[in-house]
Amino acid sequence: MNNSKGILVIGELSEGKLVSITKEMLGIARKLADESQQDVSCLLANESVQQTPQEAIAFGADKVYTAEDPALKSGGIYVYLQIVEKLIADISPWAVIMGQTYLGTRLSPRLAAKLGVNLTTDCVDLKLDPDKKAIIATRPIYGGNVFAELSSDLIPHLVAVRSKAMSPIEQDSSRKGEVTSLKAEIDQSVIKTKIVKSVKEEVTGVKLEDAFVIVAGGRGIGGAEPFKTTLQDLANLFPSAATGASRPPADDGWVPEAKHIGLTGRIVAPDIYFAIGISGASQHMAGCTGSKTVVAINKDPEANIFKLANYGVVGKYEEVLPAFTEKLKSLLAE
């Protein structure tokens, strides 16, 4: 595949808009493409793509491929895989950038196995190698305690990038690009999975990924109730705050899974991260390393969290946190 050229971004959209990971993927794709004189193309496949092709061009795509079919929304990953495989066969890209997202984590390993090439998942940085023949992808391993720089000789290079790790370029609505509509030819006969029902577990309030302040609790919280009272009381002081949790509270059903922050849950990057009764296990910390300031409250002075936090109090959260919230409330009112 020596003629392989171009960087393909597997875009994601929701309710007629690009989701932020798509803009981030286009941003890094644009940078790599400019450094290696290549084009950026973007696939947008959903029930309906609406105005997102123009948006993708404004954020750096030269070409946009669209596929519209109701089955892309409801039919599961094998429908999506068929569209992607066909497009890759047609345009033979040099690299394919996907998101470390619900879509990307299901799509990328299957695609890598089908193409027989390398895939690097959960990348926090992408750069060209000095001779511009490969992508060097950086990813955390061992729960973020070690970083690996990885590459491959096989083309196309497949990478899945972590949310909020890359920067979008500035939106420029005057950018020109080409939009091609693909025929969604889906062979249903090979699909052996069927989604019977999709259940949404509503989480009210600010989404974790959008919150500037996160008040997260761990095993040390001891039950479901304090998440709704003691922790929520602190979150209520801020206009854009949410409560979250490490894995044990989610596994024990104290909070919905959607509140789980960590390597296998949500990846967040708020301005302030309150870690309450959280030991600081690397599985959890890998999900909030992007936080600007970490504040820890834990009764165990030896807890690993105090090696990672910027500010801390050693003590029972039941006593420390209400007093903290009360004092902060009066200070903020001044």
Add this chain to the structure above:
Amino acid sequence: MSGLNMIVCFKQVPDPEAPASALKVEGKEVITSPDIKPVADEYGEFALEVALKIKGSIGGKITALSLGNNLARDVVKKSLAVGADELILLEDEAFEGSDNHATSHALAAAIRKIGEYDLIFCGRQSSDWGVGQVGLSLATQLGIPAVSVVRKVDIVEGKARVEEVTPDGYNIIDVELPALFTITSEAGALRYAALKGIMAAARRQPTIWKAADLGLDPSEIGTQGRVNKINKLYQPSSEVKCEIVEADTPAEAGAGLAEKLREARIL
């Protein structure tokens, strides 16, 4: 439907609870200090528990499968102690340095050698490299359907009915067998081994398959079979200095923390 043939793939990893200080980068390898014990990766344990539940409700045979070199016998035999019927180890020096591509290739060869199977379970991702690819790659190579990040598996009328965890809830998916599922933590922890099980497992020897037994060429496995090249490994500098706010009572410390954050203009 009864008597399902199930295969559970699991990986031996260094104890993920080990502090960062126990990890050292030497060249292109991560070395864990000798006092850190190897354990079965917990997602593999969740996968084994799912298989055990199915065996408990409708019966069947569980084959536990792991790949590595010099695998710790107490770690791998735990699968037998809790109720797996057979333990096959792909154990060979030639497997050392395998990436997920080489690993899934070898596992696929082993599963073809096992021959009959209805269900394959893997962990969603491991705690060491955490790549999250082997399960789906394996299913793709075997040409069978797969669902990842599954928390519940039921067998209904000859098909699997599974719950896949999604970002905002879950999907109920019907899947034709044979199929592969990668299991997430919400499936529940692996049961404890009963003393009787531990004693019985101690007397049994795992089946060992070497690369040659699987008809694998050295170029396909281990370091040679890697498609993922390690350019560099490094440890991030962790120079965070935590400012601990102290006071006579926890409540005063809490109030002091609020003042400190306000002064520092963080809040």
